[in-house]
Amino acid sequence: MFGEYSIGDLGAIFAMQGFAGLILFSVYVLMALGLAIIFGQMGVINMAHGEFMILGAYVTWMTSNFFQSYLPSLFAGYFFIAMILAFIASGALGMLVEWGLIRHLYKRPLDTLLATWGLSLILQQAYRSIFGAREVGVELPQWMLGSKQVTDTIEIPINGMFVMALTVLITAAVSYVLFWSRWGRQVRAVVQNRVMAGAVGINTEKIDRYTFGLGCGIAGIAGSAFTMIGSTGPTSGQLYIVDTFLVVVFGGAASLFGTIASAFSISQAQSTMEFFMSGSMAKVLTLLAIVAILMVRPQGLFALKVRK
Amino acid sequence: MESPRFLSRTDLLGLAVLAVLLVVILPLSLDVFRLNLVAKYLTYAFVAIGLVLCWGFGGILSLGQGVFFGLGGYCMAMYLKLEASSVENTKIQSTPGIPDFMDWNQITQIPWFWQPFHSLTITVIAILVVPAVFAFLIGAAMFKRRVGGVYFAIITQAIAAIMTILIIGQQGYTGGINGITDLRTLKGWDIRPDHAKVVLYFVEVAFLFGAILLALFVRHSKLGRILVAMREKEDRVRFSGYSVANFKIFAFCLAAMFAAVGGAMFTLNVGFMSPSFVGIVPSIEMVIYTAVGGRLSIFGAIYGTLLVNFAKTSLSESFPQLWLFGLGALFIAVVLIFPNGLAGIWRDYVQPLFDKLISKRKPGSDPTGGKSFGPVADGAPAE
Numbered sequence: 001m002f003g004e005y006s007i008g009d010l011g012a013i014f015a016m017q018g019f020a021g022l023i024l025f026s027v028y029v030l031m032a033l034g035l036a037i038i039f040g041q042m043g044v045i046n047m048a049h050g051e052f053m054i055l056g057a058y059v060t061w062m063t064s065n066f067f068q069s070y071l072p073s074l075f076a077g078y079f080f081i082a083m084i085l086a087f088i089a090s091g092a093l094g095m096l097v098e099w100g101l102i103r104h105l106y107k108r109p110l111d112t113l114l115a116t117w118g119l120s121l122i123l124q125q126a127y128r129s130i131f132g133a134r135e136v137g138v139e140l141p142q143w144m145l146g147s148k149q150v151t152d153t154i155e156i157p158i159n160g161m162f163v164m165a166l167t168v169l170i171t172a173a174v175s176y177v178l179f180w181s182r183w184g185r186q187v188r189a190v191v192q193n194r195v196m197a198g199a200v201g202i203n204t205e206k207i208d209r210y211t212f213g214l215g216c217g218i219a220g221i222a223g224s225a226f227t228m229i230g231s232t233g234p235t236s237g238q239l240y241i242v243d244t245f246l247v248v249v250f251g252g253a254a255s256l257f258g259t260i261a262s263a264f265s266i267s268q269a270q271s272t273m274e275f276f277m278s279g280s281m282a283k284v285l286t287l288l289a290i291v292a293i294l295m296v297r298p299q300g301l302f303a304l305k306v307r308k
Numbered sequence: 309m310e311s312p313r314f315l316s317r318t319d320l321l322g323l324a325v326l327a328v329l330l331v332v333i334l335p336l337s338l339d340v341f342r343l344n345l346v347a348k349y350l351t352y353a354f355v356a357i358g359l360v361l362c363w364g365f366g367g368i369l370s371l372g373q374g375v376f377f378g379l380g381g382y383c384m385a386m387y388l389k390l391e392a393s394s395v396e397n398t399k400i401q402s403t404p405g406i407p408d409f410m411d412w413n414q415i416t417q418i419p420w421f422w423q424p425f426h427s428l429t430i431t432v433i434a435i436l437v438v439p440a441v442f443a444f445l446i447g448a449a450m451f452k453r454r455v456g457g458v459y460f461a462i463i464t465q466a467i468a469a470i471m472t473i474l475i476i477g478q479q480g481y482t483g484g485i486n487g488i489t490d491l492r493t494l495k496g497w498d499i500r501p502d503h504a505k506v507v508l509y510f511v512e513v514a515f516l517f518g519a520i521l522l523a524l525f526v527r528h529s530k531l532g533r534i535l536v537a538m539r540e541k542e543d544r545v546r547f548s549g550y551s552v553a554n555f556k557i558f559a560f561c562l563a564a565m566f567a568a569v570g571g572a573m574f575t576l577n578v579g580f581m582s583p584s585f586v587g588i589v590p591s592i593e594m595v596i597y598t599a600v601g602g603r604l605s606i607f608g609a610i611y612g613t614l615l616v617n618f619a620k621t622s623l624s625e626s627f628p629q630l631w632l633f634g635l636g637a638l639f640i641a642v643v644l645i646f647p648n649g650l651a652g653i654w655r656d657y658v659q660p661l662f663d664k665l666i667s668k669r670k671p672g673s674d675p676t677g678g679k680s681f682g683p684v685a686d687g688a689p690a691e
Binding site: 114126245246280 | 455476588592595599629633639
């Protein structure tokens with residue numbers, strides 16, 4: 001299958017596909033970061049995570065419409081405001097869901113899967129009723145369009161670079177919050193030993209609520225970033241949820257670094273193979289490889305060593 | 309100790325009630341179209357019984373039952389399709405004698421994995437063996453390495469996703485997104501007219517009772533007790549010297565075979581098979597049928613399947629928007645409020661009422677009020 005390409009061609013193909021893979025990587029990382037916090041830290045399976053992402057996308061879409069009609073002079077910067085709004089909207093909904101649903105189910109992880117699946121159906125239908133069944137696209141500001149020519153054969157779109165810069169920023173922020181801030185220490189304390197953490201004066205219920213909210217809020221940002229590269233419909237979230245869970249599990253559920261590494265390898269494998277065969281076969285092979293590796297190494301690539 | 313016989317008085321009563329409902333009441337009160345609809349629902353009941361065994365008793369939540377349902381269904385559909393694609397039936401094609409979708413996809417020969425399905429005997433064996441082998445491979449790879457719970461659920465879900473993408477992508481071999489359609493005869497017997505639908509309904513009900521009896525047998529055997537013990541305290545069972553992995557694999561394979569029989573009956577009753585019954589969404593819906601009926605009750609699972617599907621059909625006919633809200637609310641309500649589903653409501657609220665009435669009429673006849681026959685370890689999984 002490589003026969004008909006010269007070495008130079010192959011280099012360019014890998015570079016181009018590699019870059020396309022990097023955009024997919026960014027979406028995976030942004031979605032998986034939120035999921036890794038919720039699943040890895042709290043042990044909750046949030047099947048509605050995709051719908052939180054789509055909420056962020058719809059918020060971005062509404063913001064862009066608002067700016068277009070009322071503040072056209074500021075349109076170039078709407079995206080930054082949209083992202084903050086997306087974070088707040090998804091995070092607030094997440095905290096509401098934690099209060100109404102998740103906190104009753106902490107001891108039954110498999111049941112959180114069913115309950116949040118029900119929630120995702122409700123959210124999907126709500127989006128359909130409010131925004132219509134058709135997919136909507138966001139208009140990008142002028143400075144995000146176009147691309148940068150690197151060499152004769154390699155061309156990098158600006159919105160792709162923006163998404164990646166955003167991913168780096170968010171990842172750095174999340175790891176700072178979780179590993180260095182006072183609040184992050186409390187989160188990790190609650191995860192390791194809930195009773196003891198409560199005994200030393202940490203309000204575990206509050207920590208749970210904010211952790212879940214943070215995870216959902218990051219999903220909202222992922223949705224916001226998602227609008228730059230694709231259109232949004234009521235069921236778009238469902239397309240990504242299985243992939244994202246595999247990313248988290250493959251990386252090792254409690255390890256943020258593992259999540260990033262697995263998102264990278266999965267997105268690169270998928271996008272490189274897509275050039276040589278149909279997209280569906282590339283997807284099948286990627287998923288099969290992940291499942292096979294997980295069977296050999298069920299704890300994922302980067303598992304924390306813990307006693308059970 | 310409970311006596312070794314596997315049919316208790318409550319089980320016999322349950323069988324009798326279900327038999328009256330499925331064999332007498334429904335066929336007499338419904339027209340053929342509605343009866344065929346019930347037949348379609350009952351194919352999911354096979355899956356639900358399997359899920360009671362592996363999820364309710366064994367604690368293994370599989371989100372890939374659609375895969376096994378699909379394997380059974382596709383095996384049956386391949387046989388029926390080959391029979392429907394005789395040279396006379398397909399003489400307008402560029403290559404007569406092959407299924408129509410292969411002709412559209414420029415495939416001129418029947419592929420090797422279709423060849424065995426010329427024979428009905430091999431097809432019937434394949435319906436049982438293919439899903440069981442597949443389930444064994446997954447189960448052995450996972451349970452031997454002590455992967456369970458959430459991780460197992462996610463991986464089975466991924467397998468359901470892989471299966472759908474594969475079926476849709478390989479259009480020439482599988483019929484793609486449309487599935488295998490236009491099925492006509494089974495060994496020359498036309499499956500499409502009304503009287504055939506009625507016959508198939510009764511055949512299916514007979515198989516269903518076979519499945520129920522087998523499940524009850526497993527439930528009351530030592531195996532069933534070990535499954536429940538494993539769900540509650542896996543390590544203790546392991547330390548007692550049992551091979552936890554092997555018991556789990558067995559339960560998972562059995563559930564897969566039940567699902568496959570359901571799938572094969574689905575193809576016969578509905579007349580086609582498509583990837584929309586294989587993927588993640590149908591697989592999770594099958595879990596909710598079991599959950600609504602009660603994950604610990606074999607009979608409950610059947611009633612749950614019938615009820616949810618009746619609700620779905622009637623609600624989505626008149627209020628298509630409300631249905632998804634209703635289904636979503638059902639998921640949440642079952643998990644939050646009724647973890648044991650309909651069967652739990654029956655056992656906790658209705659049966660005590662009956663017992664009270666009976667004991668009033670015959671004071672002191674049975675101090676346990678019939679409770680000694682109730683399931684022994686059927687507490688809620690982890691409250």
